[in-house]
Amino acid sequence: MRHGKKHNHLSRTHSHREAMLQNMASSLILHKRIETTVAKAKELRKFVEPILTRAKDDTYQNRRVVFQSLNDKETMKELFGTVADKIASRPGGYTRIIKLGNRLGDNAETCLIELVDFNETLLAAAAEKAATTTKTRRSRRGSGSRAAETTEAPAAQVAEVVETTPAAVEEAPAAELVETSGDDLTKIEGIGPKIAELLNNAGITTFAQLADAQDETVQQVLVDAGPRFNVHDATTWNEQAALARDGKWDELTELQDRLKGGKEEA
Template sequence: MRHGKKDNHLSRTHSHREAMLQNLATSLIMHKRIETTVAKAKELRKFVEPILTRAKDDSYQNRRVVFQSLNNKETIKELFGAVADKIASRPGGYTRIIKLGNRQGDNADTCLIELVDFNELLIAAATEKATATTKTRRSRRGSGPRQASETPAATVQETAPVAEETSTVEKTGDDLTKIEGIGPKIAELLNNAGITTFAELADAQDETIQQALAEAGPRFNLHDATTWNEQASLARDGKLDELKELQDRLKGGKEE
């Protein structure tokens, strides 16, 4: 019986499974980001995170223990060098899993697994957001009752609409993943191409969509986008019942 045993064997023998996780961990440490299935990524995370924790303490014993798991000198050098420097201040959670949707052929759940501290785009976005938040905050601790009463009422009335306009601008864009056949990764690609709403997707040319998918790599060229315009048009017009009936006839963006 499997009481308390939650490890996924991944339909492999013990030796095959260990060799596969060793290779995946080596690729993750060397390239900082790899694409694999969700099941393998979850097992890889349990395998590699204790190794990353041990790498933060560069000692002879830790190098020996890690070498038993990875068995690759170049990976050990990269792990105890650049990777250890980046994760030195992080207490845990060194990896991130980003789901990409199902792949064609075996319909397996695919994802990206990456080292959190090496995603420069997300780090820059988080820093910019924190800076913007710091700039917009205003403290009232130093102002007394006299200063508050001296503020003209017209000034308060003029600043309120500005806040409403700002919040309206921030809420632009639709959730394109509601369209059958569009996952989070494809929605991100379409947003980068300037397609952020159902109306823009409904009016977009097939060449524009295919070009956005082609720039992301050959695996995205396999997606059939012929029904996306029709679905987006129904979503734009609020015809949710008709949209659901259409999506029931579709599977992964293709008509059955």
């Protein structure tokens, strides 16, 4: 009986499973993020996080234990050098799993697993949010003076807006207005009006920009929008956008039919 044995075998023998996790851990340490299935990512996290904890204390014994698990000199050099310096102040939770949705072939749930301290985009956003967030306290004293200020301020602000807005609209060239309109991103399979709006807010307004954007950047836009949009698979959007950018609509239609399995949408 398997009482208390909760780890996932991943449909592999013990030696095959250990070798696979060893290779995935090396790839994660060297490249800082890899794409895999959610089941493998959860097992990899349990395998690699104790190794990262040992790497923070660079001793001969820890190097022997870690090399027994990784068995790769280049990975050891990267781990005890760059990675150990980055995670030195983190007490745990070195990895993050970002779900990408189900892949087309076997409908397996895929994800990105990455080292938290090497995602510069999220770190910068967190630092900016912490800097702009301030604590406020409400007090009953002096409420009358504040009320007087708030009643006087809007009139000046409204007058300023009324004076400046028409001039700005008249001076805006028509060519610039045409450029900012962008392309209809909803022609890409998997992009609806809401996702198109999210991409436009992120600065991706044309087929060319979407074709040049990295999958991680597009997926991060969906992740930031919440779990409702995080389930969409954006791996084929670049290819579709490239065809739309080049005006190859027939090839785009054939690709979208293959993505749908040759069936019309309900």
